[in-house]
Amino acid sequence: MWQAVLALIVKELLAVLKDPRSRMVLIVPPLIQLIVFGYAATFDLNRVPIAVYNQDHSQPSRDLVARFLGSRVFTQTAVIRTARQITPLLDARKVDLVVSIDPRFTRDLLTHRPAPVQLIVDGRDSNTALIILGYANSIITQFGLNWMRGHGAPAPPALLDIRARYNPTLNSQWFIVPGIIAVLTQVVTLLVVGLSVAREREAGTFDQLLVTPFTQGEILLGKGLPGLLIGGVEASVIILAAVFWFDVPLRGSLLALYLGLFLFVAAVIGIGLMISSLAVTQQQALLGAFLFMVPSIVLSGFATPIANMPPVIQELTWLNPMRHILIIVRGTFLEGSGVHAFVPEYLALAATAALSLLAAGWLFRKRAY
Template identity: 40%
Template sequence: MWGRLQAMVVKELWAILRDPRARIILIVPPIVQLFVFGFATTLEVKNFDVGIYDRDNGAASQEFIQRLAGSPNVGRIVSVHSPAEAREAIDGRAVIAVLTFEQGFSGNVAAHRPAVIGALYDGRRSNAAQIVAGYLDRIVADTGASLAATAHLQPQDGRSALEVSHWFNPNLDYMWFTMPGLLVIISMVSALAVTAQTVSRERELGTFDQLMVSPLRVHEILVGKMIPPLLVGIVNSTLYLIIIPNLFGVPLTGSLPLFYIALILYMCALIGVGMLVSALSMTQQQAFLGSFLVMVPLILLSGYASPVDNMPGWLQVVAEGNPAKHFLIISEGVFLKAMPAVEILANTWPLAAIAAVTLTASSLLFRSRME
């Protein structure tokens, strides 16, 4: 039994290490993805361009415009001279927002009458627009406060009344979120691709019959098939655990042994999913498309693309069945939050449960489709 299993495992390892195509898929995409997506997938809004329609041209509006131009997040300030031009600038995506200072704005401010700045946003990019609105609010509030202070209307000492502290990520560096998330996503993609392909490939090449007439038992074949994706997942993740803190400066604060336990269970759950796809496909093409079809919802429901909290309640329940959702919490926790063991375990047991279900289901399906 051990001899057979060992031979199976060694063969599976060689199979992924020697096949140049498999090597490319295991090495190139994960690294490219980490770098490109690490930088690209940010929901921050920087360097945005703002249009100004200044019908006031007074001291207060100039003050605002200068403050705006001095803000690090604002890219260019574009002057527009009519509502039509403002519209055109937004339509053509030249700017994400246009601020309108009506005539008499500066006068109102000086007289301490309520003064309103009109802000128009490009709702086609509503998320970015909202974030920009937040920035503009802050700039306006700061400017307004200092104008008020000069008018001795508010005895503030410049301190904001709201003291905000962002835990785990004090500067809200988006990459601190992206990197632990990419670890979860990319290790999923490689694990699923390797698993789904491993059985269908043997079927297509005809080597599967060779395995079936040998004394190998079904569970030995399955265990053998689990090894490559498991190993790929562990190697990729380890690589990331080294690269992410050292190259991208994301803190790694939590318990590594617990992380690895969760990682192995996460991989097992995904391998079960991949095996299901593999058992259902007759060709490599079907296996590839099948795993792709499974991968998309797993990624989108993981909390990486958008927080699970934002989903409707019933979908949050569905997301509980997604191993990536649980492992993402663990990954973020271990990187940023120094998550205590109790919390890690609370997210680990669902992984174990999902793994048990998918592996059992796949081995049952596997047996029934053996012929």
């Protein structure tokens, strides 16, 4: 039996790799996506254009402005002389933040009254707005603490001592790049497996395959295992790129990572075979793969946290293999976890794989005749 399956696997691999166009699809898009996602998909801000409206022309306010301009996050793109300039600059999106320092700023500082500073932010991109406010807030807090120290004021009773564990510099790339391993492995495996049966159906060779002495189980294996192989290679290449190109630390055990990837790819193959056996044409298979992929990526915690979603949708994400593999990938990369940390995830993935493969086998039998 194994010899027969091996022959089928070789045939499948040849079918995918010999055609220059489908070979290109396996190599070029994942590479482009890796680079684009790795570099563009970041929530970290830098060079945010700001304008300063300093109505208090004295040393303390100039120090405050210098702190803003000295930070990597902000660059000044306009200087405001009259209040009327503020609105057009913000409206035209020329600047994202206007720091407006009140004329009483220094006087109030010296007389121990709260010195007014206004921050006006463009809220059209509300996430960026919140992060800009966070940065501005800490610059101003630092300035305030410094001022108190320099002018003999008593220190505030308590200070925050903030540390970020696992990612001390809060680099978004460390969050996004390990996620790409899961996303791209899914995309490639799903396309290879999902289109394989549909392509044979379109070409009419599927009927030929059915009249050979292969059992249906063997055909399924022959269709599924190439996906495992290709998915495994693809995942390994991206893992290497994450570690050596993007410098994301891989702190946990490779065994835990690969066990998770194996179960994940098995689940994706099951889903791909289900799509494949339901679709009559390649276009339908492509569409089916797309209809599965979009929600599975959006509702996985890849870019936006699951914890922010409504409770019903949070429950739904348990069915999503991507959710579990993301926990495993990020856990092994950043948190340095081992196999024992992911028992629930492994179980969920194994259950999805078993169910989807069984369903695919059943659909296959139903659709074969």
